[in-house]
Amino acid sequence: MLEPIIWEKDNLKLLDQRVLPHKKEYMVCKTVNDVAFAIKEMVVRGAPAIGVSAAFGVVLGLKEGKSINEIYELLKNTRPTAVNLIWALDKMKGAYEYCDGDINYIEKVAIKLFERDIEYNRMIGKNGVTVLNDGDNILTHCNAGALATAGYGTALGVFKAAKEAGLNIHVYVDETRPYLQGARLTAFELMEEDIPCTLICDNMPGFLMSQKKIDKIIVGADRIAKNGDTANKIGTYQLAVLAYYHDIPFYIAAPLSTFDFTIEDGSQIKIEMRNGDEIRKIKDIFISPKNVPVYNPAFDVTPSHLITGYITEFGVFSSVNELLNKINEGGENGN
Numbered sequence: 001m002l003e004p005i006i007w008e009k010d011n012l013k014l015l016d017q018r019v020l021p022h023k024k025e026y027m028v029c030k031t032v033n034d035v036a037f038a039i040k041e042m043v044v045r046g047a048p049a050i051g052v053s054a055a056f057g058v059v060l061g062l063k064e065g066k067s068i069n070e071i072y073e074l075l076k077n078t079r080p081t082a083v084n085l086i087w088a089l090d091k092m093k094g095a096y097e098y099c100d101g102d103i104n105y106i107e108k109v110a111i112k113l114f115e116r117d118i119e120y121n122r123m124i125g126k127n128g129v130t131v132l133n134d135g136d137n138i139l140t141h142c143n144a145g146a147l148a149t150a151g152y153g154t155a156l157g158v159f160k161a162a163k164e165a166g167l168n169i170h171v172y173v174d175e176t177r178p179y180l181q182g183a184r185l186t187a188f189e190l191m192e193e194d195i196p197c198t199l200i201c202d203n204m205p206g207f208l209m210s211q212k213k214i215d216k217i218i219v220g221a222d223r224i225a226k227n228g229d230t231a232n233k234i235g236t237y238q239l240a241v242l243a244y245y246h247d248i249p250f251y252i253a254a255p256l257s258t259f260d261f262t263i264e265d266g267s268q269i270k271i272e273m274r275n276g277d278e279i280r281k282i283k284d285i286f287i288s289p290k291n292v293p294v295y296n297p298a299f300d301v302t303p304s305h306l307i308t309g310y311i312t313e314f315g316v317f318s319s320v321n322e323l324l325n326k327i328n329e330g331g332e333n334g335n
C-alpha cells in the first residue's frame with residue numbers, strides 16, 4: 001500500500017506528489033511551517049490527506065513551543081476549499097483544550113485521525129461496491145485515492161474494494177489538468193493495484209459517453225454543503241452535466257469529514273484560485289506565451305440535482321438528508 005503520510009514521532013514524512021510517478025521522494029517536515037508549505041505547494045494534496053497532515057502539523061507546532069492559535073491560523077490559511085482541513089484543525093484544537101495541552105494525548109488524537117481515515121475509506125470502498133456491476137466501465141476525475149487520503153482512498157477505494165470483491169471493472173482516468181492528478185497519480189495508483197485503466201485527455205469524456213462506453217462516474221470531494229452541492233476538482237461540474245445529459249449515474253465518494261453542515265449550499269464554498277503558471281507551464285516548460293492572462297480555479301461546484309448518490313462510510317445515500325437521518329438514527333457511528 002502506498003504511504004503518502006508517515007508520522008515518525010518528531011517529524012512528518014510526506015510523499016512528494018509533485019514529482020510522482022517517476023520519482024518517489026519524501027519531504028521531511030520538522031516544523032509546522034514545513035507542513036504549511038507542503039499543503040500550500042501541494043507536496044501533499046487531497047482533502048482527507050490535507051486534514052491528516054494538518055493534524056500532525058499541530059503536534060509539530062506545539063513541540064516547537066508555538067501557541068495553538070498561531071498554529072491553527074497558519075495551517076488554516078494554506079488552502080481554503082477542502083473542509084477536511086478545518087475539520088481536522090477543530091478536532092486538534094478541541095483535543096488541546098480538553099487535555100490542557102498534553103502533547104502525548106494530542107499526538108494520540110492525530111494518530112487516531114490518521115487510522116480512522118483509512119478505516120472509513122475501507123468502509124466507503126465496501127459500500128461503493130453496491131453501486132457497481134461486473135464489467136462496468138467507470139470514469140474518475142483527479143485523484144481520490146491513497147495519495148489523497150491517509151493511504152487507502154475514497155473513489156479509488158471503491159475500485160480497490162470492487163477488485164477485492166471479484167468484480168471485473170475498468171476505469172477511465174482523465175488527465176486532470178493543470179496539476180495532472182489523473183495522469184500522474186490516479187493512473188499510477190491503479191497500475192500499482194493492477195486495476196485495468198485507460199488514460200484519456202480531459203476533452204474526451206463526452207465522446208466516450210456518446211458511444212455509451214461509460215457506465216458510471218465516481219469522483220471524490222473537497223466540501224459537500226447541506227443541500228448536497230459538492231466542490232471537487234475543476235472539471236467535475238462539466239462531467240456531471242455530461243453525465244446528466246447521457247443519463248449516466250454520477251457518484252461522490254467521501255467520508256463524513258468532507259460534509260460541511262454549516263453551509264446551506266455550494267454558493268458558500270470558497271474556491272481556491274491558484275498561480276497561473278500552473279497552466280502556462282508543464283514541468284517548468286512554458287506551453288503558452290509567458291505573460292498570457294490565465295484563469296485558474298482549482299475547484300468547481302456540482303449542484304446536488306446532478307448527483308446520483310453519495311458513497312460514505314455509513315452507506316450510499318441519494319441525498320445528504322438521507323445520510324443525516326441515518327446518522328441520527330444510529331448515532332455518530334451510524335449503526
Ligand SMILES: CSC[C@H]1O[C@H](OP(=O)(O)O)[C@H](O)[C@@H]1O
Pocket residue numbers: 045046047048141142143144145148149154155181219220221222232233234298
Ligand atoms: C479524496 S478527495 C481528493 C480531492 O482533492 C483533490 O484536490 P487537490 O488535488 O487540489 O487537493 C480533488 O478535488 C480530489 O477529488
